[in-house]
Amino acid sequence: MIDVVLPEMRFEHAAALMQMHHHRKRVFVDTLQWNLPSPDSWLEVDDFDNEHAVYLLARSAAGHHEGSVRLLPSTRRHMLGSLFSELCAYDVPVSEDCWEISRLVTCPPPVAGTSIVKLHRLLALALTEFALLNGIKRYTLVTEPHRVPALLSIGWPVVPLGLPAQSMGQMLQALQITVDAQVLDRLRLRTRVSGSVLQFTPGVRKAA
Secondary structure (H helix, E strand, O other): OEEEEOHHHOOOOHHHHHHHHHHHHHHHHHHOOOOOOOOOOOOOOOOOOOOOOEEEEEEOOOOOEEEEEEEEEOOOOOHHHHHOHHHOOOOOOOOOOEEEEEEEEEOOOOOOOOHHHHHHHHHHHHHHHHHHHOOOOEEEEEEOHHHHHHHHHHOOOEEEOOOOEEEOOEEEEEEEEEOOHHHHHHHHHHHOOOOOOEEOOOOOOOOO
16 A cells, blocks of 8 residues: 655654655665765755655555655646756646656665566556546656656656756656546556555545
8 A cells, every 4th residue: 555645644654754765865865876965864855845745655564665756736846847947848837737756766775576666556556546536637757768668668648848858967858647547547457456555544635
């Protein structure tokens, strides 16, 4: 199951979120050598881990962080609009039904074999379910161009927002993913998961 962590729910998920930020530091700073704030910290936290961020957390049976992704509404400050707008051939998509995906991470070291692929697909399922529950019709993200085939293999319709370009010392590309009920059906077929993967606190069903 994937936990939905809304801004007002962070205290009850504090331990898993702390592990998430630590894993982000180990992956993005220590391994990938990204030039991010607080390189000497044991946590990776940036300005976008703010009061509008929503997290989807995959946890083990013991409650430990295994993988996660951050979501931000495009109508608020987000990475594509604030840091990478030059990657868009036209205007950065901004609307109530458009959110941004960022900081997708899995627990290091990565699990061998197909387990890591399964975790990515479960997170993709969770993202799609979350979108349909909250009126989100599209996601934007910034990633390396070589990751596009993996996104397509999940079953997502991916559209480039611009050509790959050098940005902050890396070759990056801005993408858009459209989401609807047919996409959810396709992902469930490919993952062989028929039921919901999202886990909500009772009474909490919406992002806003």
